[in-house]
Amino acid sequence: MTDTRTPVTVLTGYLGAGKTTLLNRILTEDHGKRYAVIVNEFGEIGIDNDLVVGADEDVFEMNNGCVCCTVRGDLIRVVAGLMKRQRPGKPAFDAIIVETTGLADPGPVAQTFFVDEDVKAKTRLDSVTALVDAKHVMARLDDSKEAREQVAFADRIILNKTDLASEGELVAVEQRLRKLNPLAPITRAMRANVPLDQVLGLGGFDLERILDINPEFANPPHGEAGHVHDEHCGHGHDHDHDHDHHHGHHHPHVDRVDSVDGVSGARGHDHGDDIRGISLSLDRPMNGAKFTAWLDRLLGEQGQNILRAKGIIDVQGEDRRLVFQAVHMILEGELQRDWGVKERRWSRAVFIGRDLDEAALKAGFEGCAA
Numbered sequence: 001m002t003d004t005r006t007p008v009t010v011l012t013g014y015l016g017a018g019k020t021t022l023l024n025r026i027l028t029e030d031h032g033k034r035y036a037v038i039v040n041e042f043g044e045i046g047i048d049n050d051l052v053v054g055a056d057e058d059v060f061e062m063n064n065g066c067v068c069c070t071v072r073g074d075l076i077r078v079v080a081g082l083m084k085r086q087r088p089g090k091p092a093f094d095a096i097i098v099e100t101t102g103l104a105d106p107g108p109v110a111q112t113f114f115v116d117e118d119v120k121a122k123t124r125l126d127s128v129t130a131l132v133d134a135k136h137v138m139a140r141l142d143d144s145k146e147a148r149e150q151v152a153f154a155d156r157i158i159l160n161k162t163d164l165a166s167e168g169e170l171v172a173v174e175q176r177l178r179k180l181n182p183l184a185p186i187t188r189a190m191r192a193n194v195p196l197d198q199v200l201g202l203g204g205f206d207l208e209r210i211l212d213i214n215p216e217f218a219n220p221p222h223g224e225a226g227h228v229h230d231e232h233c234g235h236g237h238d239h240d241h242d243h244d245h246h247h248g249h250h251h252p253h254v255d256r257v258d259s260v261d262g263v264s265g266a267r268g269h270d271h272g273d274d275i276r277g278i279s280l281s282l283d284r285p286m287n288g289a290k291f292t293a294w295l296d297r298l299l300g301e302q303g304q305n306i307l308r309a310k311g312i313i314d315v316q317g318e319d320r321r322l323v324f325q326a327v328h329m330i331l332e333g334e335l336q337r338d339w340g341v342k343e344r345r346w347s348r349a350v351f352i353g354r355d356l357d358e359a360a361l362k363a364g365f366e367g368c369a370a
């Protein structure tokens with residue numbers, strides 16, 4: 001069955017990470033596709049729109065400031081408007097890219113594509129891509145909850161500005177990113193020069209694709225127990241030259257220190273990331289009713305803290321795989337295709353969130369065994 005809905009990529013990334021740079025590439029590269037870009041302006045005056053080159057008619061603005069619940073309506077209106085446009089024989093756009101402001105929590109934007117019926121019928125959330133500034137991200141992860149949430153939330157991470165960091169620094173950044181988000185593949189880039197097929201049309205919101213494209217998922221980060229050295233781990237060609245040149249551009253917002261869960265952000269030391277991913281698995285079949293009840297209760301009680309949850313469950317007495325996806329409290333589950341004859345039947349799930357109690361999650365998950 002072909003999905004005719006227009007794929008939507010939500011682009012996040014802290015202030016100055018390179019989002020506009022990437023959008024400009026998407027809009028100017030010769031790919032024969034037509035993309036619509038929705039930019040969310042921080043404040044009344046459209047700045048980002050003017051920074052996005054060319055293609056004026058394909059850039060749409062939302063001017064409601066920070067992306068939060070009030071912006072949802074605005075986004076729904078813009079998307080609905082785009083869907084009314086026509087091209088002969090095909091949808092008006094091959095894909096839609098929604099840029100969030102650097103300080104936004106990507107949750108509400110992603111949720112928009114699950115809650116509004118009209119939007120749901122015409123579009124599908126393809127992936128949430130986070131751009132990360134290789135030079136500044138460590139400090140941002142220390143001092144900004146938004147920066148941590150953007151990383152934790154992403155289906156794909158583009159580690160941009162690799163020209164501004166040494167190989168050693170890049171490896172350290174990658175380790176920390178993987179700790180926050182064990183699922184998202186990390187692609188290195190300069191001037192956001194990633195192949196567009198790694199950003200658009202990714203199917204990133206589909207758990208299986210994520211597991212397929214990120215075989216590193218099961219491999220603990222370099223330097224940690226159980227890590228298997230392979231071509232991805234980046235050791236052995238450690239140049240470590242000092243890349244600390246000053247590149248002229250100074251972003252006015254970059255020095256802001258955000259309060260982190262009520263504690264003022266401190267710099268210069270690692271006070272640990274409160275957001276992390278917990279992976280669970282079980283080799284015995286699950287009781288479907290028990291599992292659904294447990295998941296409902298869990299999201300009801302802790303949905304604020306659970307940024308993302310995804311899983312494939314082996315339900316007793318069911319030939320099909322139960323696949324679920326949650327964004328905070330919004331849960332979607334469906335019985336997908338049959339388990340393959342040679343496929344290993346097992347249940348696995350990932351919870352990415354804040355202050356998660358790993359032992360309780362594990363006990364709850366395993367308690368659903370049939």
Ligand SMILES: Nc1nc2c(ncn2[C@@H]2O[C@H](COP(=O)(O)OP(=O)(O)OP(=O)(O)O)[C@@H](O)[C@H]2O)c(=O)[nH]1
Binds near residue numbers: 019020048161189
């Ligand atoms: N050295 C270097 N600079 C880069 C790279 N990518 C982007 N830049 C520069 O970094 C600055 C910020 O990039 P933007 O694309 O405007 O970042 P943004 O995420 O849109 O920023 P906001 O809209 O303020 O959140 C610009 O001056 C870019 O030219 C890179 O890979 N290396």
